[in-house]
Each structure stands twice: as structure tokens, then as C-alpha cells.
Amino acid sequence: MDFAENDDDIFTGKEHTPLREDAFAISPEEKMERIERHFAEIMHTLGLDMADDSLKDSPKRVAKMYVHEIFGGLLPENKPKISTFSNKYKYRQMLVEKDISVYSFCEHHFLPIIGKAHVAYISNGEVIGLSKINRIVDYYARRPQVQERLTMQVVDAMKEALGTKDVACIIEAKHLCVNCRGIKDTASSTITAELSGIFRTNPITRQEFLHYVNIGSLI
Numbered sequence: 001m002d003f004a005e006n007d008d009d010i011f012t013g014k015e016h017t018p019l020r021e022d023a024f025a026i027s028p029e030e031k032m033e034r035i036e037r038h039f040a041e042i043m044h045t046l047g048l049d050m051a052d053d054s055l056k057d058s059p060k061r062v063a064k065m066y067v068h069e070i071f072g073g074l075l076p077e078n079k080p081k082i083s084t085f086s087n088k089y090k091y092r093q094m095l096v097e098k099d100i101s102v103y104s105f106c107e108h109h110f111l112p113i114i115g116k117a118h119v120a121y122i123s124n125g126e127v128i129g130l131s132k133i134n135r136i137v138d139y140y141a142r143r144p145q146v147q148e149r150l151t152m153q154v155v156d157a158m159k160e161a162l163g164t165k166d167v168a169c170i171i172e173a174k175h176l177c178v179n180c181r182g183i184k185d186t187a188s189s190t191i192t193a194e195l196s197g198i199f200r201t202n203p204i205t206r207q208e209f210l211h212y213v214n215i216g217s218l219i
Ligand SMILES: Nc1nc2c(ncn2[C@@H]2O[C@H](COP(=O)(O)OP(=O)(O)OP(=O)(O)O)[C@@H](O)[C@H]2O)c(=O)[nH]1
Pocket: 106, 107, 108, 145, 146, 147, 148, 175, 177, 178, 181, 182, 183
């Protein structure tokens, strides 16, 4: 199954990211031009000398970074193409892709969320290439996010790609908006878990997953 067939999910709200209906009415190039202009205004307002040779290209750098790098998961064309294979070898146990790097951005402060995701599933006849699990996490991370939504989006995408309900995702991450400003608690981190199918209903399966990912020593 080609997961990227469902590019319109981003429009229907199925992916839950709060986007306007006209989010894609302007091209990525136009988005970069507008962000460059607005970011230059922010820097100017802060009193920075925009003629300084180190600062003058920063609005352009930020615009490119927003549209194509850290928020590249807002562009449906970046949705990973997920091909699955049939489970010919009849592996019936859990598969865990652990310690997947998460680089996301808090939608309240636009500061980094840095951590690890652990994703597990039990095959219902299809298997997925391992790297595609990392790609799914990366795609949904590269948006302004809350950690709860990111965790659920990863599980939804895996369920859709694999045609199974037996999927789980745990994310443990540090939110720089908590660590480096506001309350400035550098020690705390946030854990979210979305457990679906047998991971929710069977405590032994859930325990096996938790055992493999050894929660508490992730970062
Ligand atoms: N539930 C949830 N909250 C988040 C996440 N990332 C950041 N936040 C919180 O979002 C909240 C925004 O709260 P506000 O009171 O509107 O913002 P603020 O005045 O800057 O809050 P402080 O961080 O407490 O200074 C803060 O408590 C953040 O810690 C997340 O992924 N999930």
C-alpha cells in the first residue's frame, strides 16, 4: 500500500494539525518571501542593525529553515512514501524501533522539543521497512507541535500504513520552553504514550514493550 496516496489527510483535519483551509494557497517560495520580510521586521524591531554582515541574511536563513527544514512536515509533498511488504516469514511477535531521534518545535513558544520516540507494532500480515518508521516520526515532528498530538499522529500513520490496530508509541522529550525560559526547570522531561489495540488491552504485551524501551534512561 502506498501511504502517500492519502496526501489529502492534511486538508481533512484527520491529521489533527490545526491548519487553515487555504494553508496551501501560496507556494513554498511565496511563504519564504513573506517569512523573510516579517522576520526582518522582528529583528529590526528588536533594535538589531540589519546592515551588519552577519545579520543581514538571517531573515532569509530563517525563512528557508522554517519552510523546508524544521517545519517541512507542513508540506504534504514531504509525507514519506511508505511501501509495506507481506510478512512471508510469518514473524508474529512485536517489532520495536526504539530511540528514534525527535526534533520538534513547541507550538506555543516555537522552541525545540528534543527527545526519543519508541514505536512498536505487531504485524497483521504486512511489515514495514524499519527506516520508514523513523521517517514517519520525523515528518510529524517537523511541525509546530504539542507532544500529545505528535504521539497520536505517529500511531495513526502506522495503523494506516500497516492495516493493524496493534501499534504503540512512547515519546520522552525535553521542552526547551520549560527548560530554558519560564519556569527554567532544566531537569524535567515529558513522557507521552499512545497505546492501541493489544498494547492497550493486554498488560503482558504492554509490559513487554515497556521492558524493551526501558523508559527512564532515554535522554
Ligand atoms: N500539554 C502540552 N503543553 C505544552 C507542550 N509544550 C509546551 N507546553 C505548555 O504550553 C503552555 C502554554 O502556557 P501559557 O500560560 O499560555 O504560556 P506561558 O505564559 O509562556 O507559560 P509558561 O511556560 O508557564 O511561562 C505552557 O505551560 C507550556 O509548558 C506540549 O507538548 N503539551
